[in-house]
Amino acid sequence: MELLVSDVSKRFEGVAAVSGVSLACNAGEIVGLIGPNGAGKTTLLNMISSLLTVDTGSITLDGRPVHNIGPRRTAIAGIARTFQNIRLFSNLTVRQNIEVAFTTARQHRASALGALTIERLMDQLGITNFSGRKASELAYGTQRRVEIARALALAPNFLLLDEPTAGMVEGESQELVGAIMSIREWMGCGVIVIDHDLSFITSVCERVYVLDMGQLVAAGPPTVLRDDPKVAEIYLGRKARQRSETTAGQTPRQTQSR
């Protein structure tokens, strides 16, 4: 199965949030999406999950268009996601949160369920001990793992993760690498993951796409992060420019011209 994003764009009034971006993810592949703040990563994921409509371009699952069909139909088509700002049902327990998605899967994705059980999901994500606890009582990193388990309870063909390591403490993100790898082995789903932790991205992804100011600037194996001069410019050049602008802002000439 293939998830194909073709020449997709999205504007918010004056802002070109995503401009003509194309990417592909195959079943069983783990693909990274990186770039500085405001690069358009979440907007792209929001279009893939149909939380946002695309202005132009198309998104297909094995050739079948899945853009602009709404989040529920996208989930039923086999695309599940987590959110940059966690969106669990805070008053439900961990198990109940997962059950909500599992019920939808039983109704609409029965053929994809296979040997999937809530117990196995909780075990894979290391959250069995929290099963009866309310989501709101859990540490941030644990909530992120619950959200991943809930997304996987839809038995998706593709899993979209928006900054899964945000709020995780040292060590937790390395454990997440192992969990994502074994989930891929077990369920065979493709994964698109956004994260700012480049060592996490390098450990978990086979391929990486780099966005900057809404545009795709590089793509390839994780070594592009090290070897592609455009990527270095984005991550290092910008910092250098910011430093020199700060210095320039302190010169007498700048002060006079204001």
Ligand SMILES: Nc1ncnc2c1ncn2[C@@H]1O[C@H](COP(=O)(O)OP(=O)(O)OP(=O)(O)O)[C@@H](O)[C@H]1O
């Ligand atoms: N709903 C919205 N209305 C207006 N502008 C938006 C909206 N959502 C995103 N934007 C703008 O679109 C651009 C891309 O934002 P987006 O959230 O996709 O970036 P991002 O790469 O996910 O950044 P971050 O790493 O900070 O999460 C930004 O300039 C942002 O301000």
Ligand SMILES: [Mg+2]
């Ligand atoms: Mg984002």
